Amino acid sequence: MVPGRTMAVSRDGQGGEMTAMYPEYAQWLRQVRSSMKLPKAVKLLFDQGRLYMSPVTEAHSEADDSIRLQLAEQLGGESGLHVTRDKGVLPEMDGYMPEPDVLVVDAGALGPGDAFVDQKHVHFVAESVSRSTVGQDYGRKLNQYAARGIATYLIVDVLTGECVLYQAPKGDEYTSAVPYRFGEEIGFSLAGVPVTVRTDFKKIC
Incomplete structure (x- = not known):
């Protein structure tokens, strides 16, 4: 390799x-x-x-599915946005191509056979933290998503029972980082469309 x-x-x-x-x-x-x-x-x-x-635990699966379904319900119709998961974000940057757990992209950016999407079409990404990837999710991926100009990055940390909403990318950093405890509601906008995410997720004990 x-x-x-x-x-x-x-x-x-x-x-x-x-x-x-x-x-x-x-x-x-x-x-x-x-x-x-x-x-x-x-x-x-x-x-x-x-x-x-x-590991793809029940906590990870439920959190990812919940975010995807909540956003899909709110962004249906004429929003011009589409909710998906596990798609590679192109182009490669520094030899790296992330595959977020959940993505919100421009409607029409993905065809039925597409497994990759250009970063210019991505408005939101979410990652569920695992013990083996915690450094990536809070480190390299965070810097990558900011550098790609992705407006909103949500980390769901099933290890600590917390979420962090990152917004306003500048260079390879986000200038806004707001923590939330599981059970709190997170509100933000995607391409001008207001959405909320309920964080009644399960924590891995």
């Missing part, structure tokens, strides 16, 4: 459109998957020569 390349392996281990986009890695990904007996509840992330294994 080329140092600096970030690759995600789907739960079936094939990588989907990722291997089509980077065919030189298709065989390598198959070899990795075949040599590791992994449960379906584990997501793999290869980043700069490191392998991250992130």
Whole structure:
């Protein structure tokens, strides 16, 4: 594998459109998957020569689904926005391409077969923190999303029972960071459309 390349392996281990986009890695990904007996509840992330294994717990799944459904309900109709999940954000930056747990993008930016979206179409991303990815979510991903000009980044930390809403990106940092405890309601706007997110999520004890 080329140092600096970030690759995600789907739960079936094939990588989907990722291997089509980077065919030189298709065989390598198959070899990795075949040599590791992994449960379906584990997501793999290869980043700069490191392998991250992130468990997809019930708390993570419920939080991601809740955010996606809440935003989809509020942004339906004529908002011009679409809610999705687990899409790669292009282009690569410093050899890295993030895949947020939840995204809000311009309507029409994704076709039925698309697994990637251009950063210029992304208005919102959310990440659910795992023990193996906490440094990425509060560090590299935060800097990446700000540098890409993504207006709003929501971290859901099921380890601490807190959320942080980052907004107003400038350079590779967000100039606004507001913490919330689980159970509080978060209000903000996406492309001029006001939305709220209820944070009645579960904490991992």
